Amino acid sequence: MRSGRLYARATTFDRLLKPVHSWIWGNVERRVQKLLRFSEIEIDGGRDILRAAELTSDPVLRRLYLEHAIDEFRHGLMFRQRAGSVLRELPLRSNRMFQLDWPAPGGHGLDDLQIEKESDGSLLAFLHLSEKAAASRFTIYRDVMQHDPPTRAIFAEILNDERFHMNYTLTHLVRVAPERHRRHLWRARLSRLWKGYLRLATALASAIGTLILTIQYFTVLPPFAWFAKRAARRESPGWFPVSSERNGSLRRQY
Amino acid sequence: MNILGISAHYHDSAAALVIDGIPFCAVQEERLSRHKGDAAFPLLAIEWCLEHAGLEPDALDAVVFYERPMLKFDRILTCALRAFPHSWRTFPKAMKNTLGEKVWMRGIISSRLGIPGKKVLFTEHHQSHAAATFLTAPTSCAAILTADGVGEWATLSIGRGEQNANGATEISLLREIRFPHSLGMLYSTFTAYLGFRVNEDEYKVMGLAGYGRPTMVDKVRQMIHRTSDGGFSLDLDYFEYHTTARRSYSERFIDLFGPPRDPYTPIDLKTADGARFADCAASIQQVLGDTLVEIAQSLHQETALPDLCLGGGVALNGVANARILAESGFERLFVPPAPGDAGCALGAALYADRIYFGNPHREIADHPFWGPSIDGNDLARIAQEDGHLVDQLDDRLLIDQIADDLASGRIVGWMDGALEFGPRALGHRSILAAPHAIETRDQLNREIKFREEFRPFAPVAPIEAADKYFELTPGGKRLSRFMSGVFPVRPEWRSRLQAITHIDGTARLQSLERVMAPRLYSLLEAYGQRTGIPVLLNTSFNLAGEPIVNRVAEGYSTFLRSGIDVLVAGQTRVTKRSSVRRKEEARA
Secondary structure, three states: OOOOOOOOOOOHHHHHOHHHHHHHHHOHHHHHHHHHHHHHHHHHHHHHHHHHHHHOOOHHHHHHHHHHHHHHHHHHHHHHHHHHHHHHHOOOOOOOOOOOOOOOOOOOHHHOOOHHHOOHHHHHHHHHHHHHHHHHHHHHHHHHOOOOHHHHHHHHHHHHHHHHHHHHHHHHHHHHOOOOHHHHHHHHHHHHHHHHHHHHHHHHHHHHHHHHHHHHHHHOHHHHHHHHHHHHHHOOOOOEEOOHHHHOOOOOOO | OEEEEEEOOOOOOEEEEEEOOEEEEEEEHHHHHOOOOOOOOOHHHHHHHHHHHOOOHHHOOEEEEOOOHHHHHHHHHHHHHHOOOOOOOHHHHHHHHHHHOHHHHHHHHHHHHOOOHHHEEEOOHHHHHHHHHHOOOOOOEEEEEEEOOOOOOEEEEEEEEEEOOOOOEEEEEEEEEEOOOOHHHHHHHHHHHOOOOOOOOHHHHHHHHOOOOOOOHHHHHOOEEEOOOOOEEEOHHHEOOOOOOOOOEOHHHHHHHOOOOOOOOOOOOOOHHHHHHHHHHHHHHHHHHHHHHHHHHHHHHHHOOOEEEEEOHHHHOHHHHHHHHHHOOOOEEEOOOOOOHHHHHHHHHHHHHHHHOOOOOOOOOOOOEEEEEOOHHHHHHHHHHOOOEEEEOOHHHHHHHHHHHHHOOOOEEEEOOEEEOOOOOOOOEEEEEOOOOHHHHHHHHHHHOOOOOOOOOEEEEEOOOHHHHEOOOOOHHHHHHHOOOEEEEOHHHHOOOHHHOOOOOEEEOEEEOOOOOHHHHHHHHHHHHHHOOOOEEEEEOOOOOOOOOOOHHHHHHHHHHOOOOEEEEOOEEEEOOOOOOOHHHHHO
């Protein structure tokens, strides 16, 4: 396999979700949130890949990883700057941008990659699939951003880089693991599935936890809140003496 | 006796190992995980400490966590109750966050390290700060002042420490100010208002303050009141940090100071808004300094001691520190190299050793170099693989060559020996440059550190020469040992020290003793012989948003990604074959 053979193309699944993406990106506040989230993901990813560059013993991969990391940092900066520009264009800043525990989008950074524990083969397989998935998604984003040419231009530019990343990762995966590259790819696919499940499960658990705790907040806490407020009113401001007992035992946690 | 100290879960987690009463090693998790300000349980740091000492976990006599988790939970829950019903959004997050892991520290430490729970001990957060500053300072009796955002309940505490003639050590905290009244949170609120990241960018506020005038001091004083007992309280109507995690200032705060800064827009000091933000920074800096000085003055009168040990995150404020030294009446001010939460790992371990186990006092080496070491041969290998120019020279030749590099305007990445513990690069992981021209500062900000133009750079000078170039108050040489104080550059030298002279004529000096970093000291001498001024610009070896480099590979990747001209690790000197390989070339 040679670089340049793969092209960024949206998967059927992503194409089916196009109306959803149009809806998400159509709202300015959601767009800012997404851009900021992407910025974080790209920078996280860049950090992971930089770590790979620092750890690999393969000089060629070291240079490529370094280039890749620089690209990711640049993408992060582009997303962040664009989010800033969109924010500045908003007539009235809303303080109510949603900040719920949505499932974190897939990306190298948030997949909790432990670079130290990965071989070059498994890392290249992981990166290849991540870049491929990102390229598929970014193709759709580029297509639904007709109403926002600057953001569309960012996706178009990043797509170019993603193509390079997809290609070099596959080419060098074949080079470093000629006999086992398919196995690496399958393992990476399964790992991505598992991590996707974990993200979903975590988000669901978090949402359920939030709901239960909110119900408890309004049903159980009011009398305790009354006592706490009364105690706070009685507290005088300024210094509190520290009892000598507190300078003593280290066994207790309170 | 082997005691491991741990700090974690708020920001900047760390581990420190004390063996027979002496620090053996200490490292922040971020330096190993490469996640800036990493607050996770410091497993990598612990593993490195144990491996470095050749110990298995069961050889540890105690593991000390730097605060009391249940007491902290008590504060979080109480604050949520007090803020009812406004805390309904914060409450679930806070509970999930705390109950998910943070309150179960005994079990977590016990299971992660495979040690019995009875070996796990807990100090209070401000006890850890107090121990970190007093037990590492070369003094036998001192007043102690600790101040930060918040620990369990305490946000500021005062006390005293003493080493008795029989070798026993005593640390007594006498009084404390409690959350939500907090100098650290007050400063952090302005950090957020000025569009910077809380718990990370407070030093930017300090840098920005130099560009402003304290025209809003009266407004800041509306928010902080001195109490009749000499303490202080905040007017909580101006804040929201105690009720919500969404933001730290209230609408009333905005009414008072105007719209907050958009974090995505660079500060333009030529605009009215830019000037307002600078004045805001100058005003909070003034009030912070005034309040700390007054508290320190009263502590000095109360204790009549000549020495003050200062700890907690607020002690990173070099401008306030210099004022405390000059105005409080204390003759000497000790600030450890890691006064923040990372340093609490060392403080907690030392507290357990001296106070809990009652071991006698031991002299502690007065330096910050407790982390992993580098090997210059590693750099030679990877740089040769990449075709860069590599020289391996003996020390004398290397120092001369680097002095020549610096004198000719090259920027040098300098890695030497063991990594610093704490946020400052003090000569083992530094970027060094000539301090003379303003263009050097701008180049460093633009091409290497990729950061705001208003940010100043610090100088390093031999301790014997520091007085010649900087106006040091009595005790200033000690305070500047770990770059903890900001002092005026002497007016006659400012034109020749432009790159390290801040807009207000000051600099955050490191005065270096030969014994602390002998190779850097020799380099300063060699540079002085060439230029007549033995002063160098010394900034931390990292890029914006990244932790200070630890290993050679990290220094090397930073070197390749930035405009650093020369990289030195041990005896190895590397210069770039060309600038970073062009993308097209790499892709070909």
